[in-house]
Amino acid sequence: MAFNKKNRRLRIKRGIRRNVHGTPERPRLSVFKSNKGIYAQIIDDTNGHTLTAISSKEIGSEGVNQDISKNVGLKLAEKAKASGIESIVFDRNGYLYHGKIKALADGAREGGLKF
Numbered sequence: 507m508a509f510n511k512k513n514r515r516l517r518i519k520r521g522i523r524r525n526v527h528g529t530p531e532r533p534r535l536s537v538f539k540s541n542k543g544i545y546a547q548i549i550d551d552t553n554g555h556t557l558t559a560i561s562s563k564e565i566g567s568e569g570v571n572q573d574i575s576k577n578v579g580l581k582l583a584e585k586a587k588a589s590g591i592e593s594i595v596f597d598r599n600g601y602l603y604h605g606k607i608k609a610l611a612d613g614a615r616e617g618g619l620k621f
Contacts, residue, residue, distance in 0.1 A: 532593050583616070
Protein backbone atom coordinates (compact mmCIF):
# COMPACT_ATOMS: atom_id res chain seq x y z
CA MET A 507 0.00 0.00 0.00
CA ALA A 508 1.09 3.53 -0.68
CA PHE A 509 1.33 5.49 2.54
CA ASN A 510 3.53 8.28 1.22
CA LYS A 511 4.32 10.05 -2.05
CA LYS A 512 7.46 8.06 -2.80
CA ASN A 513 5.79 4.66 -2.43
CA ARG A 514 2.79 5.84 -4.47
CA ARG A 515 5.07 7.00 -7.30
CA LEU A 516 7.04 3.75 -7.27
CA ARG A 517 3.83 1.70 -7.44
CA ILE A 518 2.61 3.74 -10.43
CA LYS A 519 6.07 3.46 -12.02
CA ARG A 520 5.94 -0.35 -11.89
CA GLY A 521 2.57 -0.30 -13.63
CA ILE A 522 3.86 1.98 -16.38
CA ARG A 523 7.04 -0.04 -16.94
CA ARG A 524 4.97 -3.21 -17.36
CA ASN A 525 3.55 -1.71 -20.54
CA VAL A 526 6.23 0.70 -21.81
CA HIS A 527 9.31 -0.86 -23.42
CA GLY A 528 11.90 0.80 -25.65
CA THR A 529 13.14 -0.84 -28.83
CA PRO A 530 15.96 0.18 -31.19
CA GLU A 531 13.36 1.54 -33.63
CA ARG A 532 11.33 3.32 -30.93
CA PRO A 533 13.37 3.92 -27.76
CA ARG A 534 11.95 4.99 -24.38
CA LEU A 535 12.21 8.56 -23.08
CA SER A 536 12.57 8.31 -19.29
CA VAL A 537 12.18 11.39 -17.08
CA PHE A 538 13.40 11.97 -13.52
CA LYS A 539 12.93 15.14 -11.52
CA SER A 540 14.39 16.24 -8.23
CA ASN A 541 14.29 19.47 -6.29
CA LYS A 542 17.51 20.62 -7.97
CA GLY A 543 17.08 19.48 -11.55
CA ILE A 544 15.22 17.55 -14.21
CA TYR A 545 16.85 14.73 -16.15
CA ALA A 546 15.81 12.92 -19.31
CA GLN A 547 17.36 10.04 -21.18
CA ILE A 548 16.48 8.03 -24.25
CA ILE A 549 16.97 4.31 -23.62
CA ASP A 550 17.03 1.21 -25.82
CA ASP A 551 15.72 -1.46 -23.43
CA THR A 552 16.39 -4.34 -25.82
CA ASN A 553 20.16 -3.76 -25.74
CA GLY A 554 20.22 -2.01 -22.36
CA HIS A 555 21.90 1.16 -23.64
CA THR A 556 21.28 4.84 -23.03
CA LEU A 557 21.32 6.47 -26.45
CA THR A 558 21.31 10.09 -25.32
CA ALA A 559 20.73 11.99 -22.10
CA ILE A 560 20.43 15.56 -20.87
CA SER A 561 19.79 17.40 -17.63
CA SER A 562 18.89 20.92 -16.61
CA LYS A 563 22.45 21.29 -15.28
CA GLU A 564 23.87 20.68 -18.77
CA ILE A 565 21.94 23.62 -20.19
CA GLY A 566 23.22 25.83 -17.38
CA SER A 567 20.06 26.22 -15.31
CA GLU A 568 19.76 25.94 -11.57
CA GLY A 569 16.49 24.74 -10.10
CA VAL A 570 13.46 23.44 -11.97
CA ASN A 571 10.45 25.19 -13.43
CA GLN A 572 8.31 24.75 -16.53
CA ASP A 573 10.47 26.98 -18.74
CA ILE A 574 13.63 25.05 -17.86
CA SER A 575 11.80 21.75 -18.39
CA LYS A 576 10.67 22.86 -21.84
CA ASN A 577 14.23 23.86 -22.76
CA VAL A 578 15.48 20.44 -21.61
CA GLY A 579 12.89 18.82 -23.88
CA LEU A 580 13.94 20.96 -26.84
CA LYS A 581 17.65 20.18 -26.33
CA LEU A 582 16.89 16.48 -25.91
CA ALA A 583 14.96 16.46 -29.19
CA GLU A 584 17.88 18.20 -30.87
CA LYS A 585 20.35 15.58 -29.57
CA ALA A 586 17.98 12.75 -30.54
CA LYS A 587 17.58 14.08 -34.09
CA ALA A 588 21.38 14.23 -34.40
CA SER A 589 21.49 10.55 -33.34
CA GLY A 590 18.84 9.60 -35.90
CA ILE A 591 15.98 9.10 -33.44
CA GLU A 592 12.60 10.42 -34.58
CA SER A 593 10.00 8.33 -32.76
CA ILE A 594 9.93 7.42 -29.04
CA VAL A 595 7.69 6.11 -26.27
CA PHE A 596 7.27 8.34 -23.22
CA ASP A 597 7.93 6.99 -19.72
CA ARG A 598 6.80 9.55 -17.15
CA ASN A 599 8.37 7.41 -14.42
CA GLY A 600 5.37 7.50 -12.09
CA TYR A 601 5.01 11.28 -12.09
CA LEU A 602 1.71 12.90 -12.98
CA TYR A 603 1.55 14.15 -16.57
CA HIS A 604 1.22 17.75 -15.45
CA GLY A 605 3.42 20.79 -14.96
CA LYS A 606 7.13 20.17 -15.43
CA ILE A 607 6.73 16.69 -16.93
CA LYS A 608 4.18 17.95 -19.46
CA ALA A 609 6.42 20.94 -20.29
CA LEU A 610 9.34 18.59 -21.02
CA ALA A 611 7.14 16.41 -23.25
CA ASP A 612 5.79 19.48 -25.09
CA GLY A 613 9.34 20.73 -25.64
CA ALA A 614 10.39 17.37 -27.06
CA ARG A 615 7.37 17.39 -29.40
CA GLU A 616 8.19 20.92 -30.55
CA GLY A 617 11.75 19.77 -31.20
CA GLY A 618 10.43 17.15 -33.63
CA LEU A 619 10.12 13.91 -31.64
CA LYS A 620 6.99 11.85 -32.23
CA PHE A 621 5.27 10.00 -29.40
